[in-house]
Amino acid sequence: MGKGFFIRKTVGIVGIVLAAGAIATIIALSVVYSQEKSKNNENEVKPTGAVTTPVPTTEPSNEPWDQWRLPQTLSPQTYNVTLWPRLQPDATGLYIFRGLSSVVFRCVEKTNLILIHSNKLNMTLQPTLTALGSKPAPIIESIVMHTKTQYMAIHLKEELTAGESYELYTEFVGELADDLGGFYRSEYYENGVKKVVATTQMQATDARKAFPCFDEPAMKAVFHITLYHDPATVALSNGVMFNVSFWLSDEVNITVDDTFVTRTTFAPTEVMSTYLLAFIVSDFGFIEQNIDKLQIRIFARQEAINAGQGEYALSVTGTILKFFEDYYNVPYPLPKSDQIALPDFNAGAMENWGLITYRETALLYDEEISSNGNKERIVTIIAHELAHQWFGNLVTIRWWNDLWLNEGFASYVEYLGADKAEPTWNIKDLIVLNDVHRVFAIDALASSHPLSSKEEEIQRPEQISEVFDTISYSKGASVLRMLSDFLTETVFTQGLQTYLDHFKFNNTVYTDLWEHLQRAVDSSSSTPPRSVQDIMDRWVLQMGFPVVTINTETGQITQEHFLLDPETKPDRPSEFNYEWFVPISWTKKEAAQPLYWLLQKTMDQMKISGDEWVLANINVTGYYRVNYDNENWERLLNVLQTSRQSIPVINRAQIIDDAFNLAKAGIIETTLALRTTLFLASETEYMPWESALDNLDYFYLMFDRTEVYGPMQTYVGNKVEGLFDYFTRLTNWENLPPGHTDQYNQVNALRVACSTGNENCTTLVKTWFEQWMENPNVNPIKANLRSAVYCSAIAAGGEKEWNFAWEMFEKATVASEKDKLRAAMACASEPWLLNRYLKYTLDSNKIRKQDATSTIISIASNVVGQPLAWDFVRANWEYIFKQYGGGSFSFSNLINGITKRFSTEFELQQLIQFRDDNAHIGFGSGNLAIQQSIERTTANIKWVKNNQETVLEWFINPL
Template sequence: MAKGFFISKTLGIVGIVIGAGAVATIIALSVVYSQEKSQNNELKPTSEWTTTKAPTVPTTAPSNEPWDQWRLPQTLEPEWYNVLLWPKLKPDPTTGLYTFSGSSSVVFKCVQETDLILIHSNKLNMTKHPTLTAHGSTPAPPFKSYRMETKTQYLVIHLEGKLTVGEKYELHTEFMGELADDLGGFYRSEYFENGQKKVVATTQMQPTDARKAFPCFDEPAMKAVFNITLLHEHGTTALSNGKEIEIVDTVVDGVSVTKTVFESTEKMSTYLLAFIVSDFGVIERNEVPQIRIFARKDAITSGQGDYALNVTGPILRFFEKYYNSTYPLPKSDQIALPDFSAGAMENWGLITYRETALLYDEESSSNGNKERIATIIAHELAHQWFGNLVTLRWWNDLWLNEGFASYVEYLGADNAEPAWKIKDLIVLNDVHRVFAIDALASSHPLSSKEEEVQRPEQISELFDAISYSKGASVLRMLSDFLTEPVFTQGLQTYLKHFEFDNTVYTDLWDNLQMAVDNTGTPLPKPVREIMDRWVLQMGFPVVTINTKTGEISQKHFLLDPESVVERPSDFNYEWYVPIKWVKNGMTNNPIWLLEKTIIREEMKSNANEWILANIDVVGYYRVNYDQDNWNRLLNALKTSKNSIPIINRAQIIDDAFNLAKARMVNITLALQTTEYLSSETEYMPWEAALDNMDYFYLMFDRTEVYGPMQAYVGKLVKPLFEHFTTLTNWTDVAEGHTDQYNQVNALRVACSTGLESCTSLVKTWFQQWMKNPSVNPIKPNLRSAVYCSAIAAGGAQEWDFAWNMFKSASLASEADKLRAALACATKPWLLNRYLEYTLDPDKIRKQDATATIINIASNVIGQSLAWDFVRANWAYIFNQYGGGSFSFANLINGVTKRFSTEYELQQLKQFREDNSNIGFGSGTLAIEQSIERTTANIEWVKQNKEVVLKWFMDAAKTL
């Protein structure tokens, strides 16, 4: 699934700025540098997964009976299903509910003698007595009883006799369910077209919601063949994983309907099933495989699906070559849904997307919107082999599935758009992003034991930044030290050997080891031994290099050095670390750090030499140096920055700031890494600096540090703003892909720090738009920053105008920009009203509720309002939105990220206590992480406030 549940992909949509015009009150207000960025993070994936399952069951099974266990017994193996479903796209005239009816026959083999059938079923009402027939000569035993076990979500059938090992049986069920708007299982999505409400019946099965559509063995290892038939209204189109093989009109229960029959699927897992009924438009390319894009008719007719159609073929062909495996299906359908909890979902042959992740408009979409579409399409297409053709046995290995797709999405997108040079951006979007979480004592390893991941909410909790971004980061490191040819050779044999089957992550290590052995690639340890240390223990090391003595050492990096790591590690939190390094810009032979400390003579340097390790940030670790080497690196940045690769200029900044947070270097050293930026025009170093300065804004935007900090940042960014003024005169966009992102950075930061030439620009643009709403004069790349700035500077008139434009926007990405910018208001009553809107799906779609609250909390004016709102409404939020529309981990982290006082810490602990009876679902770990982060923030502010204040005051004078 695409990265979308959590945090951000900075790509694409710019950060948000507060401050338009020379209005003094606006300059006095703080706005988080990257509010829309956090929105995009929310959707990432960058994004994929935002769904959270509310725990409706006790945390421990009440007995040892099979139906009280969370895992299916290994007694039955499904082989194939015949499933017929009939979604009603009009509400029942009596109840007002939308429903679906259906029947399912599953043929399974008995592999262990049993008198019990357990099959998953959740929120389904059986309309007839289930029946069991034998496919062999021995009759099936009659039923003794059957019932629903709602806690563990089973249909439980007790038999009079035992099933025979080796025999096949067929279980037939007929049922009804609600076609609810909960974004999980078989659900409904709604939208308006030409003033008429339209309803789509669609699905989101991952991870445990296929059981809401029909009774099934709903575990990834229980692969089977599925024969799907859909009944639907005349004039609508039905889609599923397979191609349509029959479309006929018929009469069922006295109702005239269309029946669409689909070809049998390949052997596959239930979570990859999809079936959709809509009256969407379609564009297609008749090649092999057939490629089709479905979306709302007006989106298709206005060309919003064209980019996706054009890019899908090249990305598919890239992966066929990369995997050395032909795409295994005859078609690749992709559909954009108005309501969808994730960023996208890799259903085999029928990939579902949020509209923002698939639809692109040349006139109104930003550069970042385009990149997001390309990378998410690449992510989902990568899954068609890695995840769908070969599937991990259980959810504890989710990280390999999602981490792999999160890595190779950059390769697929780079192949389709080589001019973007996108592959390096994984460092900003994934490596740096996940470092912040993995440096907490409350982090978790990539891979857990199967018994630690049992309940649906435990499974949902795994769809986090660790699984996606750390998974991508360590696999990128693995590919680098093996070399790409060896990595792909092992990958190809893995996919060939396990096609249509299930694996555990060590199966990939075994195939990679075979490739290492076949090619004679030198490694200091076997692949499994190296990678176990990165996969089975949480966190990562900081590698410290002393250029005076040549000593290289490693230590578990923790943002709060006083935090206690309670999780034991078989490896004592030591790693096998590959180190690529340069001396004065000259490449040296890589070094492996296989112990806690080693001495290497070549790491010594004299007063004229600087050493830089982790070139291109291919290693998943941070680097610290002795003070003399830091000084030489600072001097190199100021005097010869081009001798340091762009990606490592970003690394130096990010490492220094985080080492300072961990009290391993002085905070002034970190701040000094930003001084050279007045002569920097590249995106990656600027983005790294702004991301880290964002923490300073969070900690200090309510203190006396804020003014001097604004003055320093304003002076720092002014040359960048002037650079793009000369380059584009703000009437055009920069030419390069990342240059366009940095143009946005220049605008939003210059405006947020009160640069008059910037604020007058944005104020003029927004006023022009308000006078003529049908013509938007603002460049798509700049809209997020301009919208936020204008709304912050304005009042109810500007807010209401933006709200009306949001409600009428026909392009989802444009609506998203406006939705995020509405949170930039500086009038508390406007923000309180907006918070109330998040609980009304007619105003804010359920899929966007979490992101909107986080956007409001990112505004210094809205932070306390959002926190009060979440606390006051937690029971309602949890019970009403637990089915899929709220990401509780994101929500808790988002509303508490500014916490830095003892009072806020006590509030957070009280919130945990007050709601322990309600629960936190997939936000359970986030509560602990927020408490840990707040504790660290308190200590950091206490130690650094006075030093930081003085530094900014002095630096603002001398810059």
């Protein structure tokens, strides 16, 4: 919709008066939810005298109500929604909310059917339809609830008139469940008192659980929200609190059904999608500041606010918002920016327009307890969500098949926003480790998928949830970073700015961005060899990425689709035959060369003579791996050993990551990859070390149950000894290193030294943990080191250490500290402790639902815990799936996490059997993860068979 869309004042007044007047009906609602819930949801709501139509019980038909997408016959314009969440259970122990909603919609094409989403809501009054034009509204013939497709189907005796507007009014009751979706409840204890929060998570398809709505991103409208709540609580929504005293009485505190409540009404929203709605009732505290008349507030548990845990988020939010205003060249479109930390939240954060919701670990920071990593997580996630306020909220994708554009873009520019807030961190470099290398591992599978799919391939809610994966976020970020690099940032931002200005308050497809970037290219001196769309469609519409091979003897450059197992074939055909237009930045013995474009499978270009070494993909701005002829590999290995500073630090990490993965694919020898780690004995930079440890972790997964483990431990221990000694001299383990990434590398030095048996490290860790156990009120362990120390101490200890950690976990009031302890308890070496811990994940009073799957994954990461976690998940699959699987964006991580160590034929058959045995239950958003796990296990089996003997020999005698 265009910028000029607005509500006529008469319609707005009518809607708000309707909402206010209809509260009398809410007062009169006498049907408790437990009774309504027991009714068959397939039954119709039967208006008096209406002719009813039974819900189809046969296979899905071509009828509109059996389709997953709404017909384009109706277009919503405005909603008036009034909700009353009950923060105390009813007589049956259920928490409920009551509500009424009216939606004004325009009839685009004449129809005798109104389809509107409604899920797990019970209508308590016959819906009514009112015409807002000159003609009367058709009579409702029947109303049918379709639970599978989550529609309320309203059949009319006559057709609606095209071009006319109508209003549909509903009253309903729903459960304020603890399922982390839609309108749900979060619980916590403060000073021994149980507190309940009513909050929301609408993305992607759960607004329909809060009120009947046209729940698709392209169905934008204006929303008027009113909340009834206890006077001791505060209500929040997307809009600011609205003074409507000239329409309503001045009273905001009224008695409803013998209950004294506060009525909070909010200003109408901008035109927006349903998935960006938010409304919350809590007794949270807040801190605030105003910047250029923009109100910025941080909400959290009062205890957390009093402890100053919101101060860091408040200090960076204004800086980041102002950065994005300049970056987009569009003013922040709202009068306020609220951010709230919730005790129970399934995602990391959600970009609801004007009211962003977070996990506590993603927003709250304690100077004494939180680590450097916690701080980085907070600033990058804040930047990610604030980036969405324009890219995603102001301009929104038309359908979820283009989710990558939303999330990939925010995942890229979060580094730019965070860099503005923390300019000394060099945080922009970390996208290579956090996103590019991370997603390479998934995108190298034949069961990967393109960034953008056809709309018809993404239909059902579980299919939509499945798209929220590493490909959409990290590959999206990686290819957009590449695009910005070869266009130049100036051209990229110019195209982005005109795109946002042109489509604000509207919906787009990804090619709309290409068109505006092309206009920017055409008006600049930038000269890519093909159009933006021609180049980028190859990165967006086909899965995977190329490995570019440079032969320095012949000057020949080739590209091939990189697959972890070259014997597999992609599940999807490609119209581009898995060829890409590849921008190659490169240097010849430290002399930067002009950007070179590889436009076909094979090209001849480079002429190298003598002993000059060549390095391609400088700073890993391109989304591809690089291979060389053997002579150039030897030259690079020699440079790493003798003058590593000649190679940029990012590329030192790249050489390791490329070599190990090329070896996994059988393209180069595994021993060559292992040799890229020899220089680490003198390396002190974080990125090369982290790259090496990430890749050696695969060797641990494959070999920590074999004879390779001992020699590998000896080798890694020898390499890390120099790093451990370096930080001992630099910090004496009492001080922080000066640099941001140096602090990360200090943690690596401690963690790896302890895990490989370094006695000095073990003594340090045991001493610190014992001191803490002796005096639980004083933790002597530095915040940055706690994760590593806790894990090492618990792994080396027994029941006493584990129980102490659990006690501290239960007492902790800082979410990041709870997370550290929760992960560390999975490091235990005693199987019975891990089995007990697994059982705790089924009890939300012990492990919150939001943390259950990640706790199981942590246990599975432990070589002792992996078979226990696998058995546990198989034995409890139905329960786990029903509790966490259906709508969880992170659920696929569980399947990948518990199977990543699989490398035997027996484990492969178990995995296949698990898939087959549970097909009737389903895997929800984990369907693709099952395929990927089977493919990865098959590749692991081949790799171990081909490499175990060679790897053993090399670790015994590294060359």
